[in-house]
Amino acid sequence: MSVKECDHHKGRKRILFQRIFWAIMVFLFLVLLTILLIWAILRPTKPTFILLDVTLYAFNASQPNFLTSNFQVTLSSRNPNDNIGVYYDRLDTYMTYRSQQITLRTAIPPSYQGHNEYDVWSPFVYGNDIPVAPFNSVSLSQDENNGNIFVTVRVDGRVRFKVGAFISGRYHIHVRCPAYISLGNNGKGVDMGENAVKYQVDQRCSVNV
Template sequence: MSVKECDHHKGRKRKIFQRIFWGIIIFLFIILLTILLIWAILRPTKPTFVLLDITVAAFNATQPNFLTSNFQVTLSSRNPNDHIGVYYDRLDTYVTYRSQQITYRTAIPPSYQGHKEIDVWSPFVYGTDVPVAPFNFVSLSQDQSNGNFYVNVKIDGRVRWKVGAFISGHYHLHARCPAYISIGNNGNGVNYGENAVKYQLDQRCSVSV
């Protein structure tokens, strides 16, 4: 009798554990399905970025194959979502010329952007005696002689989405803002301090997340 009773109790315990296990699995599945349904209904849209203006304080080839540049860029970011917030955990801004980075990276402080909110940042980005590829230096010298140059202001970062109490994992964000500037023609810009010219652009940036 005692052996049968032990087997009977073991069988009951096994069934109880199985029910608890499958109950937890079903509960987690329902939570995950609910989150996915909410996510699909809300349809998160990536933020929009606009390069409002750029102030050029320096853009000089100090010696062969080296460039010194100094910019202040004004960027706006808008969260187009009605029910989703955006955490900007990391944003780095820098400038490239013909696909080559010519400034150091400047970090924008982390922030949270609520529904339909707009943030504006004005970081300084610069590079001192940055090496330039020889083939790019030839184009750079020509652009300096012509008084015109074309650069890209780029933003790399990591963002998270907030839906109610749910916060997603990190996503990589990349923004690319083209800027065509006439450094030899102040008619396209406004003198802004000593040896600095500000150019109004209002250039929409391409964004990928």
């Protein structure tokens, strides 16, 4: 009699476990289906960035392995989404040469970007006597003597996305904007006075979120 009761209880437990298992599977399926439907309806797209221009105020690599530079960059950002807002919680702008940072980081004030809205920022990025790796210092001196230099404007930070009343967690954002700058009096920049030269770039940036 006791054996039959044990088999009966085992059968009930097995049925209970099966029901719990299938309930979990159905719940996960509904969650994934909801995420898929939200993605299909909203079609989220990462922000786009364009480097509009670069104004050069100072660029001096005369000291061995040290660089002093001062730039003002103008960046345009657009939120291409119709139903998603973007919170820029933190954005830091700086310059690199051959993957080496050559200026200090400049913070862009936090902001919110609504649906299909544009923002334009014009931060100054600069560095005084920034150490440059020896192998980069040689290339930098050569480029300066040739009157042409290729740098990258970088923006790193964190963003959040807003859908209705829902606000997502923070995501890292990395923006890379290549800029080709012609030094000296070669007519490719606009003289702004006081040794400042503005270069029109209009370069689309790569964005990773």
